[in-house]
Amino acid sequence: MRTSTPLLRSGPTVAAAAALALTLAGPAAAAGISVSTSGSTVSVTTSACTQVNGHWGTASLLGSGQTDVSQGRQAALSGTAAGQSAAWSNVGAGTYTVVVVCSNGNTAGTQAVVVSPAPSPSVTPTASPSRGVMGGLGGGSTDYGTLTLVAGGSLVGTGLLATAWYLRRRTKPGRL
Incomplete structure (x- = not known):
């Protein structure tokens, strides 16, 4: 069963709600x-x-x-x-x-x-270096020429040969 409310009875309720x-x-x-x-x-x-x-x-x-x-x-x-x-x-x-x-x-x-209270500052991460860490004294870098690289390589090679000769000589019995 359906009950209907007449418009005249709901009118004062709507008016009261609007006034409120x-x-x-x-x-x-x-x-x-x-x-x-x-x-x-x-x-x-x-x-x-x-x-x-x-x-x-x-x-x-x-x-x-x-x-x-x-x-x-x-x-x-x-x-x-x-x-x-x-x-x-x-x-x-x-x-x-x-x-x-x-x-x-x-x-x-x-x-x-x-x-509202002010938002607290947020810390944002910084980007990492794109080329990695630069080596050297004080963070500097130097581009060496060909002659310097050859001289350095021959010094390292001589050092390796001298170390091998010394160790070989020590392993032979009866030698000091």
Whole structure:
């Protein structure tokens, strides 16, 4: 058996859900402020303020335990009628509240923001030498000519012959 719910009875439920969603969205969504983070920099943008006496207003970054706009780090809004912005750099990790107060005294919006801790630096392996290890004194290398190689080879050959002669002579009995 199938039960159907009349549209009239479900209408108030949908309206209540929509009202709850708008309430949870808070003044930031309604007023049009947008807060973002990039590393240790927090920035806010809005288009809700109007210029009064050459000033757009002030944005304040409140840390935990701070409840008044004057207690936080303040930054003047700058921009045009299309949009104003402010930013704070070197913000430590934690949860903050950004409050934008226009120069006419109206609060443009309030929004919470979480600043993540900076990632720890990672060590990347370096490439190994493509030609291997260079030998020599102090890591230097020298290209020897043909005459030097022949002279060195004859010295090594003479040394080998002298060693063989000496060992052969020692193995014969009665010789010193």
